Amino acid sequence: MRRRAWTPPLSVWGGIHPDSGSSEDIDAALVWNHPLDDLARFPRLRLVMSLGAGVDHVMAFRHLVPDGVVLTRIVDPAMTAQMTCWCLMVMLDHLRRMEDYRRLHRERRYEELEVPLPRDVTVGILGLGVLGGDCARVIGGMGYQVMGWSRSPRHIDGVTCQSGLEALERFLAPCDVVICLLPLTRETEGILNARTMSWMKKGAFLINAARGGHVVEEDLVRAIDDGRLAGAALDVQRQEPMPDDHPFWYHPKILTFPHIAALTVPETSAPQIAENCRRLHTGEPFINIVDLDRGY
Numbered sequence: 001m002r003r004r005a006w007t008p009p010l011s012v013w014g015g016i017h018p019d020s021g022s023s024e025d026i027d028a029a030l031v032w033n034h035p036l037d038d039l040a041r042f043p044r045l046r047l048v049m050s051l052g053a054g055v056d057h058v059m060a061f062r063h064l065v066p067d068g069v070v071l072t073r074i075v076d077p078a079m080t081a082q083m084t085c086w087c088l089m090v091m092l093d094h095l096r097r098m099e100d101y102r103r104l105h106r107e108r109r110y111e112e113l114e115v116p117l118p119r120d121v122t123v124g125i126l127g128l129g130v131l132g133g134d135c136a137r138v139i140g141g142m143g144y145q146v147m148g149w150s151r152s153p154r155h156i157d158g159v160t161c162q163s164g165l166e167a168l169e170r171f172l173a174p175c176d177v178v179i180c181l182l183p184l185t186r187e188t189e190g191i192l193n194a195r196t197m198s199w200m201k202k203g204a205f206l207i208n209a210a211r212g213g214h215v216v217e218e219d220l221v222r223a224i225d226d227g228r229l230a231g232a233a234l235d236v237q238r239q240e241p242m243p244d245d246h247p248f249w250y251h252p253k254i255l256t257f258p259h260i261a262a263l264t265v266p267e268t269s270a271p272q273i274a275e276n277c278r279r280l281h282t283g284e285p286f287i288n289i290v291d292l293d294r295g296y
Contacts, residue, residue, distance in 0.1 A: 028277055033057040036064040045069055047280050049273055050290075051264055053079060053131065056184035056211060059295045071290040072276055075130055078268040084135045086261035087179050087209055090233035091139070094177070094205045095121060116176075118143035124175030126191075127182035127210065128154040128161065129296070131262070135181060147171060151187065172199040177207065183296035184211035194219040203230045209261040212238040217248070224253050235261040 017038065020026060026042040032051045036058065039045060045066055050058055050073045058071060065071065093099070097113050104111050121144050125132045128150040140146040140158045147160045149171040154161050162171045165187075172178065178200060182188045192206070193216040200206075206229055208215055217238060223229045231253035239246075240259055248254050276286050290296060 028280055030273065031058060036061040039064055039069075040066060042066075047072065047276060047286065049276060050074065051269070053262065054183060054211065055290050055296065056213070058290075059185070059292075062292065070286055071292060072286055072288045073290055073296075074264060074269050074272065075288045076265065076268050076272070078265045079262040080131055080134045083131045083181070083209060083262040084138050086235065086257075087135050087181075087207060088138065090207055090255070091123065091177055091179070091205075094231070094233070119145065121145065121176045122147060122174050123177045123179065124149065124171060125159075126150075126178065126180045128156060128159075129181070129183070131209075132179075132181035135179060147175065168196065169199040172196060172204075173201060175201055175204055177205045180206070180208040180210045180214050182210050182214060184213045185295035189213050190216050192216065192220070194222065197223040197228060200229065202228060204228075205230045206232040207234075208232070209235045212236040212240065221247050221251060221254075224251070231255075233257070235259055 017034075020038075020042075023041050024044060027044045028047040028049065029039060029042070029045060030049050030051055039048065046069060048058065048065060048069055048071050050071065053074050053076075055071060055073050058065065096115050100113055104113075123139050123144045124147045125136045125139075126149050128136065128148045132148065132150075133154070133156055136146050136148050136156055136159045145160075146158065147162065148154065148156060149162050149168060151163065153163045168191075180192060182191065190213070192208070192214050197206075197219060200223075206215075206220070212234075215234070215238075220229070220232060224231060233255045234248065235257040236259055237246075237248065237256065242248060242256070248256050272287060276288075278284075279286055
């Protein structure tokens, strides 16, 4: 039986929205992808906890988060492992030519196809935070050449790290596979566009497991149709679910998933939520705090 993602409605310490009890009693809120207008009616609110690793859904309504309230996010090894596994799955599916082997199977043909050795493949990872860093270490441990790019300087053993927008073209140029695990901020909105895709190595494969807002979708379709990119695997899209007439549904070289690369797992995420609630009442510093100026 398939486990469903844990996606409750806007929740408050005292009930499930809108049955939150007395607004005077609320000092912590659990939120997901919902309008945050009601946060202002809790005068004692001190902590808002996002139920996912990303917080762009909250940052979009930052003006609705009362001043002085701390925002936290989920940082969970179980979610990190899911994300790395998903990225590996779609990367290897492409590099080991599994679609061609599926076709050969349907045609009842035994044929050995040429595939590159890991040492001859350069994998570029956009975003070197918790998720990107783990993905880089695992892929590098398999013998692939791994490069990483981030907004600010990072160091990961065995990974060629670059930072800053001025380094983006240099980073993208040699990559056979590009994996996007960036946070979605004002600076990274639409970062994968016609210009940056033109910097990519001809025949590169794009994997996006971050947010749909990172990709200019019409530019991606054009880059694949023009032969610049070999294809794409996308766990996220700008509109989820996509409308029936969306070109991604029909493109033979684009594979989409319904935002399932890393699901919030109650058993492993709840302890850190409980820990922050404990700290709220003991005055200790919170864990997994979001920098509101950076957006992650």
